[in-house]
Amino acid sequence: MNGKDAISASLAECFVTIGENRYNFMQAINLEANFEKSKSEVPILGKTGKGNKSTGWKGTGSMTAHYNSSVFRQMMLQYKDTGEDVYFEIQITNEDPTSAVGRQTIVLMDCNIDGGILAKFDADGEYLDEDMDFTFEDFKMPETFALLEGMLS
Template sequence: MSDNVMQARDAISGSLAQCFVTIEGNRYNFMQAINLEATFEKNKTEVPILGRTGKGNKATGWKGTGSATFHFNTSIFRKLALRYQQTGEDVYFDIQITNEDPTSSVGLQTVILRDCNLDSTILAKFDADADYLDEDMDFTFEGFEMPQAFNELSGMK
């Protein structure tokens, strides 16, 4: 078998992750997270170029957005919404995600999303027909760090 083929064991398990949320110095293990996805999106401007029939594209900035689903069993984000309603003070927080599958040769990756801010939060919920309750959360973030990156797979270079 060729060394230039990814091995099945190097696919990262979707459930072997950790998620921590830090709000005002308090670090919470968000073990009730079901999924989370954060996206870095470049803002681009079309640039007319003399001598070309098509326009070029130049990056002019970026924005960070994310979405997550959690089990509906914590009031942390509802308390932040209540505080904003009562005082007008908006609270920003950090989210740290680590993916590590011990079977894979790629090791682990940690990404810290800085200055996250909720777009909305569910205040109350019930569903008499549901097996369990969950809640979706959309957010933005102002920056990110990657203190640990995956190793390159054998055969990539």
């Protein structure tokens, strides 16, 4: 791999779609979405160890954003007032024009926040940010990174 093919950490786009509204979530500082397989141990006659069988998966994520948007707090307020939970979509695209891999886009579907900060201040801070955890129930990958030269042997 050539050094130029490492993806710049800050060259990304993030969009959040809630209902009919699509937001450029430029307040995001970082986001990580994780796919975790559920597995069951399988006893196998004649072996001293057990096998492992995938039986499902779950999607979890976390993000840090600048504390300067009320969009997610409005979702919490809606849930408190009506009991109606809000599900949304997050689209993340990574693209570094210097890298030969091109761009990758992941769309996380049926996202749901675990909770969040309602109010905050820090008299000694430089700026305000907030952490938020979420789950998602599905995902798609409409764009994938290209294989770098030499990866396929």
